[in-house]
Amino acid sequence: MSRFVETLVASARENSGEQARGLTTGEPEQPRFRTWAEVHAEARRIAGALGHDLGPGRVVAILAADPGVIAPAVQGVWLGGGSVTMLHQPTQRTDLAHWAEDTVRVLKMIGARLVLLGAPFEQLAEVLEENAIVYRNLAELTSGDAEPLPEPVAVGEDATALLQLTSGSTADPKAVRITHGNLYANLQAMITTAELDPARDTAVSWLPLFHDMGMVGCLTVPMAIGMSAVKATPADFLARPLLWPELISRYRATVTAAPNFAYAIVGRRMARADDGAFDLSSLRFTLNGAEPIDPAATQGFIDAGARFGLSPDCMVCAFGMAEATLAVSFAPLGRGLEVDVVDAEALEQRRRAEPVPPDAEHARRFALLGAPLPGLEVDVVDDAGRQLGERQVGRLRIRGAAVTPGYLTVDGPLSTQDEAGWLDTGDEGYVVDEQVVICGRRKDVIIMGGRNIYPVDIERAACQVEGVRAGNAAAVRQDAGSRRERFAVVLESRLAGDVVAEKALCKEVTARIVDAVGVRPSAVVVLQPGSLPKTPSGKLRRAATAALVPAN
Known part of the structure; x- marks a missing residue:
């Protein structure tokens, strides 16, 4: 066997x-x-x-x-x-x-x-x-x-x-x-890398089992090593997000994992919870992955959890993808959320991640995602395939024993690797102090005035506005590759349908985006909660979202 x-x-x-x-x-x-x-x-x-x-x-x-x-x-x-x-x-x-x-x-x-x-x-x-x-x-x-x-x-x-x-x-x-x-x-x-020990560790998860983090990370790993696991369903979590910290408290969980949007939602709700509602002191490995990590939302979860005994050192930001089976890199244990603050102009125009002070004007903040796991390599190359140095932004590639051999498609099998065994992740990023940093998906980068603008920066700015549902804003390219390239923002809010409130919300979202990236969206579209097109695992479907922007 x-x-x-x-x-x-x-x-x-x-x-x-x-x-x-x-x-x-x-x-x-x-x-x-x-x-x-x-x-x-x-x-x-x-x-x-x-x-x-x-x-x-x-x-x-x-x-x-x-x-x-x-x-x-x-x-x-x-x-x-x-x-x-x-x-x-x-x-x-x-x-x-x-x-x-x-x-x-x-x-x-x-x-x-x-x-x-x-x-x-x-x-x-x-x-x-x-x-x-x-x-x-x-x-x-x-x-x-x-x-x-x-x-x-x-x-x-x-x-x-x-x-x-x-x-x-x-x-x-x-x-x-x-x-x-x-x-x-x-x-x-x-x-x-996670220093998992079946004798001491218990995992709590609500992640869907048709997603790699849920199936591989939160079911197969415990099953394979004999670690106790508590599994709720995504429907249970969505119906009552605070069930997650309740289960962590009840079972004295040491390990859990979720995408960034869940930390944003639960962080906001825990901030309003009564003292003593939870006991999160048992957590030692709280993984954040599966989608772009928002340092502000993550810090919000950490701050809200502090009242309930959550150690800030337990947060582990990660990079993973199904093509690597699951995990590519974990941030170092015991150091919590670590952020690289870089100059926006150098990033967007010179494709370099130049460090700046945390309070610098027009700075960009990226979570550090750790070094590659044992048996995996990560490198950064330019469009010609030349390897780039530290803090140079380019295409991220991975190679190693966990990298899968290929895809099955409607047109037949398709290899994932080139002749040297490298898999192009489709992400733009860089490496600093041997840790991986993800800037965004290459196909989603918005190019305006010679600048590379990452949708995640626009989306985070939009989600900072009161009334926008956490993790439910999408920036989509328009007229991609042309001189007229633009972007629109589609978001969810309970204010949808109220003409006056919608207008005020759009105005505030636009101002916050201009403040963040220096460019104005062509349109801001407000939808009812649950309307943004997403994959079954909860990721935004940008092509389908773009179709919701009215032609102008």
């Missing part, structure tokens, strides 16, 4: 007694704890029930919401030698006809033989049948009398373990092919 599967089996053997560690799901309504040995036993029953539907090269898709159902199903597929694809979940606003069409295209692209269907999506069985998609009900698989799989099916290190979808309902879906060797390499690097 692969080294990765060996870790799963070893974790189960070591967690079968009274003091065994395991997985808690069902919070906040019906918490349920199972040891990793019990999860493993259920996984073997699922693998036995699936029988010939599993095996090397077999692709199994999963559509379920409950982490307690997903965990044994995923492990069961791996024990049976297959690979897992977590399908993007429809929401109440999803057009099921379009979802079915997109899902059929994804299943064909990845070559899936089977969909495992679990709560609350059983009602979609009819949609799957209408589209000739073969499925099995997870509840029936676990309640049947099939013999458990006796031994894991042997697979090589190059066998596919996970096909991570990188887009939602778009015209061109794509899946990152993560091998058993990739998973093992990145798991070991994260365990070492």
Whole structure:
């Protein structure tokens, strides 16, 4: 068996007694704890029930919401030698006809033989049948009398373990092919760098399991090393964001992770919470990643958490991507949020990150994201592929054992690496004191008057205005590449629909943006909450957002 599967089996053997560690799901309504040995036993029953539907090269898709159902199903597929694809979940606003069409295209692209269907999506069985998609009900698989799989099916290190979808309902879906060797390499690097110890650490997470941080970082890592984990769902978090610090307090969690927008939301709400509402003193590793990190929002979370015992040193800013399995770099432990303050003019016009004092006029602040994890390299090159020196801004590339070999696309397989093994991340950034800094996505950079303006700077300025929902502003390019290149801002606010209030909000947002980047947006569009186009994992879909800006 692969080294990765060996870790799963070893974790189960070591967690079968009274003091065994395991997985808690069902919070906040019906918490349920199972040891990793019990999860493993259920996984073997699922693998036995699936029988010939599993095996090397077999692709199994999963559509379920409950982490307690997903965990044994995923492990069961791996024990049976297959690979897992977590399908993007429809929401109440999803057009099921379009979802079915997109899902059929994804299943064909990845070559899936089977969909495992679990709560609350059983009602979609009819949609799957209408589209000739073969499925099995997870509840029936676990309640049947099939013999458990006796031994894991042997697979090589190059066998596919996970096909991570990188887009939602778009015209061109794509899946990152993560091998058993990739998973093992990145798991070991994260365990070492984060100093994870199953005997002392407990993770709390609400992240979606169809996203790499949720699946790999917050489920697979604990499962593989036998670390206690508490898993809520994204719906639980969105319904009540303060559930997150409540669970951290209740389970004395030491490890958690989330994207920047969640820290912004919870930081604001904790600032209004009663004294003694939470106890966050147990946290030692609070990872911030998956989207651009806003130092101000992050500091706001740290400051709000101080009243509840949160150590400022526990914040760990990170750089990751599915093409690296998950993690590329972690900021050094025990140092908290560290920020590089640079001159905006040098950054935008000379592509250099020149340091300036924190109170300098028109400064830019970037979170330091740490050095590459063991087994990974990061470098910065110009458009001609020449390596750049420290503080020179260019294209970020990564290379190493955790970098995946390729994508599956609707047009066939596509390599992720060049002939030397480098993967172009699509990000612009630089390196300082061996730490990685991300400036923004290269395709989203707005070029005006010879300046490179990063959308994240515009979006952060907009979100500082009272009435704009935290993390829900998007700057989009207009007339890209032409002399008339401009940008518009689309944001969410509860003031949408109130003509007078909207006008005042747009005026204040415009002023704040001009103050921040020295350029005026062509338009500010205000939408109702929940209207910004996003991927299923919560990232902004800029192309779809641009279509919401009225032509002028």
